[in-house]
Amino acid sequence: MADLWIGNVEADVSSEELSEFLGRYGFPPFDAIQYMPGSGERPAVVLTFENVDIEALRMLQPRIHNLYWKNRTIVVQVVPPRRDD
Template structure:
């Protein structure tokens, strides 16, 4: 399972728009999404891929990091792996 942080996403962007954007650049369809509002200035989304490992996401991440989408420069990072106990 891998998580991808999409920072500075326009707050009005729908989950479907995020899915279409990621798929356009070669990512598989994500399994879940969680919105992170933060201070409201730079909202983010964390998308989870249940069947994709973090090392695979790291290969795709440079395609989107610092890309301008909807007049915002995206900050895209692969989240550290969670170890369930």
């Protein structure tokens, strides 16, 4: 399992729009989405990929990091693995 954080997206972006956008850049479909309102200026989403290795996301991340999409420059990071301790 791996998570991808995409910051500075429009607050009302739909999961379908995100799926279509990511698919154009070779990303597999995500399994879950969590909207992060933040301070209101730069909302974000966290996408969960259940059957994708974190290294695979790290290879894809540069394709969309700092890309201008929907009138915003998005910031994309692979979320470090969760620790059990």
